[in-house]
Amino acid sequence: MSFDLAPLIANWRFLASGLVTTLLVSALSILLGAAIGLLVGAGRTYGGRWLDRVLGFYVDTVRAVPVLVFLVWTYFAFPLFAGIRLTPTAAGVLALGFHLGAYVGEVIRAGLLSVRAGQMRAALALGMTRLQAIRTIILPQALIRMLPPIGSLTVIAIKDSAIASVIAVPELMRQSQTLVGTTFRPFEIYTMAMIVYFLILYPIARGTDRLYRRLQHLGAS
Amino acid sequence: MNLDWMVVWEHRDRFLEGAAMTIILTVATMALAIPGGLALAFLRMSRRRAVRAPATAFVEFFRATPLILQVYWVFYVLPATFGLRLSALETGLAALAMNVSSFNSETFRAGILSIRPGQRHAALALGMSGVQVMWYIVLPQAVARVLPALASTWVSLFKDTSLVSIITVMELSYVSLQIRSQTFRVLEVLTAMAALYWLMGYPQAKLVDWIHRRWKVAE
Numbered sequence: 001m002s003f004d005l006a007p008l009i010a011n012w013r014f015l016a017s018g019l020v021t022t023l024l025v026s027a028l029s030i031l032l033g034a035a036i037g038l039l040v041g042a043g044r045t046y047g048g049r050w051l052d053r054v055l056g057f058y059v060d061t062v063r064a065v066p067v068l069v070f071l072v073w074t075y076f077a078f079p080l081f082a083g084i085r086l087t088p089t090a091a092g093v094l095a096l097g098f099h100l101g102a103y104v105g106e107v108i109r110a111g112l113l114s115v116r117a118g119q120m121r122a123a124l125a126l127g128m129t130r131l132q133a134i135r136t137i138i139l140p141q142a143l144i145r146m147l148p149p150i151g152s153l154t155v156i157a158i159k160d161s162a163i164a165s166v167i168a169v170p171e172l173m174r175q176s177q178t179l180v181g182t183t184f185r186p187f188e189i190y191t192m193a194m195i196v197y198f199l200i201l202y203p204i205a206r207g208t209d210r211l212y213r214r215l216q217h218l219g220a221s
Numbered sequence: 222m223n224l225d226w227m228v229v230w231e232h233r234d235r236f237l238e239g240a241a242m243t244i245i246l247t248v249a250t251m252a253l254a255i256p257g258g259l260a261l262a263f264l265r266m267s268r269r270r271a272v273r274a275p276a277t278a279f280v281e282f283f284r285a286t287p288l289i290l291q292v293y294w295v296f297y298v299l300p301a302t303f304g305l306r307l308s309a310l311e312t313g314l315a316a317l318a319m320n321v322s323s324f325n326s327e328t329f330r331a332g333i334l335s336i337r338p339g340q341r342h343a344a345l346a347l348g349m350s351g352v353q354v355m356w357y358i359v360l361p362q363a364v365a366r367v368l369p370a371l372a373s374t375w376v377s378l379f380k381d382t383s384l385v386s387i388i389t390v391m392e393l394s395y396v397s398l399q400i401r402s403q404t405f406r407v408l409e410v411l412t413a414m415a416a417l418y419w420l421m422g423y424p425q426a427k428l429v430d431w432i433h434r435r436w437k438v439a440e
Contacts, residue, residue: 063426066384069394193290
């Protein structure tokens with residue numbers, strides 16, 4: 001089999017723009033997912049029983065339905081239903097963020113619950129309000145403990161951004177497919193995309209592990 | 222907007238066939254990925270570097286790249302480089318199995334390493350061989366310990382089977398998108414697809430929570 005890198009070199013700008021979109025879509029969906037996750041996690045932990053049930057239903061629904069289905073539904077069906085227009089990128093960010101938010105919510109809830117109840121009681125006994133106690137005592141410890149799962153969720157968010165190619169978001173996966181369509185060099189182009197993803201994701205996975213090992217003692221109580 | 226939900230009912234057979242294929246893919250992948258994951262875990266724990274290194278590279282590579290890209294890659298690269306002619310279903314199954322095996326191998330490895338070395342030493346002192354120790358002492362305890370993690374992987378896998386639709390495996394997503402383009406009833410068909418996934422996935426998610434509660438490792 002012949003190996004030809006010429007189409008890759010000739011079209012590097014096209015692929016680089018895909019990489020930029022991948023990073024942008026990932027970053028925005030992580031921001032949206034973090035915002036949703038913080039509300040869901042805090043709501044389920046401190047919001048009482050019925051809020052926990054409602055938010056629990058959202059979380060379990062997301063756990064049951066594939067990202068692909070969220071993406072396709074948000075891009076093709078939701079605009080019909082809501083009477084609006086969405087660009088592929090906007091629909092991609094919305095669907096990915098909505099999906100990620102449930103997982104972030106579970107991580108935050110587990111983190112908050114892992115801080116022993118005595119800490120909250122001690123803070124309240126010292127005259128802090130509940131919000132103060134959560135902000136200054138519980139959350140800082142919980143955040144350190146959440147570091148490993150947050151690292152893996154970041155990796156998952158970037159991996160899932162590749163699925164947005166099915167609704168034609170011009171990210172790395174989609175640009176690679178387009179280029180394969182015009183150059184007929186699937187082996188070189190997909191291998192290249194694979195390597196690029198690996199070079200982004202592997203350091204994130206290993207980096208958060210190392211960061212956690214260094215900060216671990218701060219979350220111990 | 223006028224909706225016509227009859228479209229969904231008229232195509233019920235195809236929806237159900239797609240859903241059945243989704244379940245078959247999930248079961249078949251897991252059936253391959255449990256032995257696959259165990260094998261990779263043992264290779265990664267080998268004393269020989271020449272055995273350990275390729276297994277580690279395989280696992281890390283499959284864990285740090287998007288599955289959707291792996292599916293394409295297997296689809297194009299296997300036939301081109303190895304002259305292997307596989308059907309879409311076999312290709313999808315191969316990609317899913319390699320991906321899930323990599324995740325399973327890390328689960329099994331963590332489970333095996335979590336069994337205290339004292340157990341191994343005691344069994345060896347009783348005259349068991351290394352293989353016997355692994356099979357009778359370490360593995361049974363390790364498997365019980367990683368059951369919750371395997372259950373979580375199962376649900377992820379169930380969702381991930383939707384990705385092989387891009388290489389025309391006729392599972393629920395592919396069938397639904399096909400019905401959508403034939404009938405143009407976008408909202409109805411896509412909502413039915415989401416509802417079907419929900420109906421299958423929601424009980425599984427709840428079951429996983431139960432397994433987590435039931436088999437939680439008490440520290």
